[in-house]
Amino acid sequence: MRLNGVARRLAVTTALAGCVLAVPASADTLQEALTEAYLHNPLLLAARAGQRATDESVVIEKSAGRPNVSSTATYTEIVEGASPNGPDRLFSAGVDLGVPIYSGGAVRNSIKAAENRVESGQADLRGTESAIFTQVVAAYMDVLRGQAVVALSSNQVDVLGVNLQATSDRFEIGDLTRTDVAQSQSRLALAQGDLRSAQANLISARENYIALVGKAPDNLQPPPPLPNLPSDVDSAVDVALENNPDLIAAKERARASEYDIDVAGSGRLPRVSVFAGYDYQNTLNSLRLADGTAAPSQSGRDGQVGVSLRLPLFQGGLPAALERQAQARSAAALEQVVATERDVIAQVRAAWSSWKAALAIIESSQVAVDSASLSLEGVRAENSIGNRTILDVLNAEQELLRSQVQLVTARRNAYVAGFSLLAAMGRAEARDLGFVGEGILYDPATNYDRVKGKWFDWESESDPEVQSTRTVDVPAPNADVPEEDEITSQTGY
DSSP states (O other): OHHHHHHHHHHHHHHHHTTOOOOOTTOOOHHHHHHHHHHHOHHHHHHHHHHHHHHHHHHHHHHTTSOEEEEEEEEEEOOSSOOTTOOSEEEEEEEEEEEEEEOTTHHHHHHHHHHHHHHHHHHHHHHHHHHHHHHHHHHHHHHHHHHHHHHHHHHHHHHHHHHHHHHHHHHHTTSSOHHHHHHHHHHHHHHHHHHHHHHHHHHHHHHHHHHHHSSOOOSOOOOOOOSSOOSSHHHHHHHHHHHOHHHHHHHHHHHHHHHHHHHHHGGGSOEEEEEEEEEEEEOTTOOBOTTSOBOSOOEEEEEEEEEEEEOOOOOTTHHHHHHHHHHHHHHHHHHHHHHHHHHHHHHHHHHHHHHHHHHHHHHHHHHHHHHHHHHHHHHHHHHHTTSSOHHHHHHHHHHHHHHHHHHHHHHHHHHHHHHHHHHHTTOOSHHHHTOSOTTTOOOHHHHHHHHTTOOOTTOOOOOOOOOSOOOTTSOOOOOOOOOHHHHHHHHOO
16 A cells, blocks of 8 residues: 555656646746846846847937037136236137048948947847747756756655665565665665755756746746747758848948048048137236226127138058058958858757757657656566565665656756747847737837937936845755645646
């Protein structure tokens, strides 16, 4: 009867390893974990803030081609060396206006380069989002795997404890030898060690989940099927070459570097600007006539307008050096595009291979679990009539546990590899997964469109505040898994 109860619990934990648990009312879903990370992960929020800083580079470059107005005011008190007729003091003020007309294309090309870098930054932000989502998915699946392995290991300890007791009882009546008892004790001790290791791994997985998501996992629900997985590796590569954010970012940086060459070359060309100025001076009644009386006129005004031309003749080789430097950096950026393309192709093919391999391992592991379960039943039955030894039973139990853990791991690996494949294809972002609404979805183009045309010098933003969640108050996780009675009621076993 005791062995039958253990066998029933073994079926329950096998169901747990298969990730077929019903969802408790308080369970967390993968969608909720990704949403929490999307809204509050500090690395993702920092990347968004960094992109907003990049947006301002367009405004900065545009300012170089806009009018510039400045004013000056000076009050001077002459304390020594003043002439007998003054002035002893002087106040002056002026307003100057400068409007650049031609800068050799430096402003125009700098703006284009900045716009390309904004596009590159937006692609980099997509890549950061995708990378964090991949980490969250892996952490989520690691917790599910860890819980399943702890449950399986705990069940193994229970089974081996029952075996040891049964072996000891049979030894007492002379049916078995002390060697059989020692073998059972050894396997139980090893299983207890494996359980402790599994519990430590589960705690580590939960800590990683907390670091990424910002809160502790609560009865995680099995993940939904992955959407839009490709039918073959070649189509996956084609999609990746069009949509991978890292590759898009590299291409935009290369385009920006081409404009940088023109900016550097413009240092040889003339600069033309128009200017206007107005100046006012007042001696503050300190200017005197020869007889010592105050001069009737103490102030003066003048205005001027004109055109300024600056034509560089010789700069010690600076423009040529800057242009060669920009060309070298552009060459590096172009090569980086090819390097990124290679990396993307390798990522897609490797993720595809890992995904397909994990699916195949799932099938073979399921067969192994089914076969090992039948084998264990047979070995136990044969042991009961003396045709099998205790060591045979222990080996069969170990084989079943090994195949169950392999099945759990393969399911985890298949899901993570599938998501990594989507990420490499550029299809693992919030906009692709569709788990956040329009009001929550962050669009970096919104901020860029808001700031790119701003002119006013005194238009500033409010001081930043932390938006991400801290985890200092999240309790340290333990290695507890759902109660066996709860698992039984949820699965029907």
